[in-house]
Amino acid sequence: MIQRVLIPTDFTVNSLRIVLEYLESSDHQQVELVLACGYNLGESIGMLLGFTLDDHLAEMQKEDFLKGCEIIRSRFEDKIVEMYSDLMISKNKRYVRNYLKGRQLTQIVLPDAFEFKYLGNCFDIVELMNTMEPANVPKIVTVNMGEEKLQAQDTLDSFFFRKEWRFNYE
């Protein structure tokens, strides 16, 4: 069975390390990855009616982030069935519960320590997940993010030379 996994992101390349750590630590099960970020729509009727996910994602996902996603997909081609971004548009607990239930998510991946850099209207969904009642949340998987010094690095370098890199032909 394909696992549908929610992974929090702030659309920085650095946040994709959570995906990498998860994929490297998980078993050989096939997964569908949903990279989710909290996005506060506000109270204007214009935003509520004119909100289109694709437009917002196109604005938030920078070129390097998309390239990072492609690198991960290429690397774990046998594991990743699908990988896409999504926005959670409210902190309302009922909405979050319905969001998780409606998308039939089977796992939520949370980093043990990670400093997200949210833009403008974005909010932290890790904190939100932690405040939810366990009965309303799918299985939570915590990943160990390792080195502290890489926290601030937001380039594609952060994908490499992690944990004393495993492959070396020297």
Add this chain to the structure above:
Amino acid sequence: MRSYNKTLYALIAILIIYTVSFGAFIMYSITNFAFSDFYKRLDFRRDLATERMLNGKSNQKDWSLRHLEELHNQHEFIVEFDEKANIIHNSGFNVALWERVDKQGEANFKEGNTFYSTKLYQQAGKNYIVGVSAENYFYNHHLRYLQNLLIIALLLGVLFVVVVSLLVKRSFIKPIHGLIDEVKKIGSENLYLRLSEVKYKGVLRKLADTFNRMLNRVETSFETQKNFISNASHELNTPLTSIIGIADLALSKDRTVEQYKEAMQKIVDAAGNLEKKTSALLLLARTGYERNNKLNFKPVRIDQIIMDAEMTVKAINERFHIKTDFSMLPDDSMKLKVNGLAPLLQLAISNVVSNACKYSSNHTAYVALGAFENGVLILIKDEGIGIPEKEISYIYDPYFRASNTQHVSGYGIGLPLARNIIKMHDGELSITSTLGQGTTVRIELPTFTPI
């Protein structure tokens, strides 16, 4: 631009001719209809008048007028004439028009604004012409009004078309003029300049993009040709120095046969390296002379090239260390194939890697490789002296050396050469650096796509 104006004027003229013809056709059709319809009405009234005048039904006038409205300025007339067409008796007919009357049958004609309908009748051996004349109110008023309307509409339409055409022409030509001005600024001394694509839309943006791509190729070609001697000297210098050094060392004192063999082997290796570089340089020299300005590119495995480049760098200096991270290699090895020339790519990567080793106190370069959807990513980083922020924009200029590299020998040729080679392969080379912390070179090359 003149031909552009000509086309525009021709289009305006065609549009005007079409509109005038259209208006004329409408006028002609409606006038024709108005004439034939009015003559029919006159004919009918003439027949009624004949019945009344010749058949003695004079009291029918009131009856006929009850059912038929009287036309504007309607007059009935009867003319009696002999066989030689001489008028014997005339009742209300303008004799000046007698010539236009058909004495043998029916006739319809128009004089000024008055329309006439006449017909020959014979009764008791006498010839009569009975007729009715009236003014066509529809023709005189409504059609005149329509005619004026059409003329005004035509004039306004022409004015509108001319104004809009000129505005459109200006909006078309203005960005083209902008493009021309930008292109004029680019010369052999500033081939690095590019057209700003964001200023244009649609086809012009594509044109600017195509022009920029062409400039990339021209710049790469131009620089490669211009700096060929420097590149050749730079690339050949290291293996030659190595050969001379080994030979000098071997000859400095008497040695055993084994030691001589070892020295000779090193010289052979260095000579082999020299040969590789010579062939790469020959390929480089051919840039710009091949068909479509493309060298004979073939699909090559980029991971293999990186490993070969590492061996080349290590052969140059044994103190150099290269640490490789291939943990992000894709599952599908096809994604590692790029379209290019292996010797040139190896030359570029070995230059960047040797620079990373050369400018680091630990002489270590960290090389990583990954693949995205349509390309490969090569990262070469070091923990060396870095590049001052102000100087980073000049590092691609040949012979430029950063101000903090005084204690390291070099010519400032390796990086521009590597960048040109990557550009020849439709790739990108970019550098980020922090002074005192290190430099990262990011190379992106498009993946080979079989046609």
